[in-house]
Amino acid sequence: MTDPPIWLLDVDGVINGHPQHAGWGDPPKRASPGPVYYEPRLIDRIRDIHARGIAEVRWCTTWCDYHLPLGRLEKVLGVSFERAFTDRPMSKTWAELKAEAAVAVLDGGRRLVWTDDDEADVAPRFYPVLDEAVRDGRALLIAPDSNRGLQPIHLILIEAFAADLEAAA
Numbered sequence: 462m463t464d465p466p467i468w469l470l471d472v473d474g475v476i477n478g479h480p481q482h483a484g485w486g487d488p489p490k491r492a493s494p495g496p497v498y499y500e501p502r503l504i505d506r507i508r509d510i511h512a513r514g515i516a517e518v519r520w521c522t523t524w525c526d527y528h529l530p531l532g533r534l535e536k537v538l539g540v541s542f543e544r545a546f547t548d549r550p551m552s553k554t555w556a557e558l559k560a561e562a563a564v565a566v567l568d569g570g571r572r573l574v575w576t577d578d579d580e581a582d583v584a585p586r587f588y589p590v591l592d593e594a595v596r597d598g599r600a601l602l603i604a605p606d607s608n609r610g611l612q613p614i615h616l617i618l619i620e621a622f623a624a625d626l627e628a629a630a
Contacts, residue, residue: 465514466572466601466623469521469545469563472534474578474607476503485613492537499610504538506616511542515623516574521545521562523555560584563591563600573600574619578607598625 470476477497478489489498511518518540524531525544535541545562549555559580566573567590575581582604585592594600601622605611 464517464571466516466574467566468510468516468518468574468576468619469559469566470507470518470542471559471577471580472497472520472522472524472531475576475605475610476507476538478608478610492534497534497537499538503611503616504540508540510616510619510623511540515620517543519543519545519562521559521575521577523549556580556584560588560591564588567591567594567599572622574603574622575600576603576605576611576615576619578605578610580604 476499478500485500485502487500489500491498507518510516520531520542521544522531524534525546526549531544545565546558549558553561556579559575559577563573563575563584573594581602585595585602591600591602595602601618603611603615603618605615
């Protein structure tokens with residue numbers, strides 16, 4: 462069996478959207494720390510995708526460097542994922558750390574799903590390996606509207622991307 466893709470998951474603008482614009486039909490829930498406004502159905506879908514082995518979810522967020530707030534958020538959301546990195550050297554920007562984590566997934570021979578409202582659409586311009594991976598079907602990069610976060614269509618795309626892997630195996 463082929464390993465599932467690794468899904469690098471950001472928090473702000475991806476899970477944490479604007480409280481008035483979540484887009485799932487109901488007002489989002491509010492949680493601390495943050496505050497974080499999240500859609501419970503989104504969290505349920507992410508948890509399910511990870512638990513069923515459709516994708517291996519890893520945090521890839523500026524929150525990775527802040528163990529206590531991310532741990533509290535995981536407790537509130539009822540999820541616990543590995544971190545793509547654990548600290549930020551002063552010589553690196555958050556954007557560089559996130560993009561390097563994405564490249565490392567590909568370098569490790571895994572397919573990549575990357576959801577980040579700021580970096581997923583910009584990084585391929587600076588990291589040609591990401592652009593190439595998108596073009597040849599090894600990567601799915603989703604940059605949701607930061608006010609709305611991930612929407613149901615994004616989860617359908619992620620599941621279809623992972624299913625393509627299974628069909629090819």
